[in-house]
Amino acid sequence: MTVLHLADEGEAADLAAFLSRLLHYDRGAAVRLQAAGTALAVFGRPPSFEVLAIRAVRLAKPYENGLDVTLDVTVSAGELLESVEESAATAVVPDAVTGPPWAGVLPPRGGWRPVPGLPAPDALRAMIGSGVAEFRSRTQELAEERRTRAELDRIGRDIWSRTVGDTHLPVRAVHAAQSLGFLRATGELALLSSGAWLRLRTPYGSIAVRRAGLGALDVSVR
Numbered sequence: 001m002t003v004l005h006l007a008d009e010g011e012a013a014d015l016a017a018f019l020s021r022l023l024h025y026d027r028g029a030a031v032r033l034q035a036a037g038t039a040l041a042v043f044g045r046p047p048s049f050e051v052l053a054i055r056a057v058r059l060a061k062p063y064e065n066g067l068d069v070t071l072d073v074t075v076s077a078g079e080l081l082e083s084v085e086e087s088a089a090t091a092v093v094p095d096a097v098t099g100p101p102w103a104g105v106l107p108p109r110g111g112w113r114p115v116p117g118l119p120a121p122d123a124l125r126a127m128i129g130s131g132v133a134e135f136r137s138r139t140q141e142l143a144e145e146r147r148t149r150a151e152l153d154r155i156g157r158d159i160w161s162r163t164v165g166d167t168h169l170p171v172r173a174v175h176a177a178q179s180l181g182f183l184r185a186t187g188e189l190a191l192l193s194s195g196a197w198l199r200l201r202t203p204y205g206s207i208a209v210r211r212a213g214l215g216a217l218d219v220s221v222r
Helices: 009-025 077-083 121-140 149-160 171-179
Strands: 002-006 030-036 039-044 052-061 070-076 090-093 190-194 197-202 205-210
Touching (some): 002 009, 002 052, 009 039, 009 052, 030 077, 070 090, 149 171
Antiparallel strands (some): 039 052, 052 205, 190 197
């Protein structure tokens, strides 16, 4: 049994909240865990947004029982959530599962450069509010016979595939950040790029997305 000792109760609560939000969008969600020393990265992919969500977790000490240097495993998000003990600030790593395809293609570890043009947090939140309102308005205007899943998905893609300001970041990445609890009222945001990837970084987690049209040359398979 591999035990993770989290830095404190707050860190455990934030991890549990992140896992709960992922499970809201996918009851069978898997997460990939990568840890070295006292840093743990938790990767997940909420299917509604087509992005990669990354939650950094601070550990109080390296994990126990046989893993001396690194941890890299894909597990059930639900089983990991069930093992989180907030009062003790611990979690038990579940048995590995066969990872979904996205778990084998992660953003690069380094080479990130700042990208200008990201609007202020208030403007981003207003953008999401406008997108949600537009989606509701357009779907409510549909005749009953046209209100199909395919048409709803088409409207959603039209709205959430738009880009943020003068950047190439799709609005769905910001929507995902807000839905997963990353876009809070405090803390600075940054937009970074590395190869084919863009990353919206917040103090509470990151959203990464691959830019279209760049092929597979900059994929990091680990």
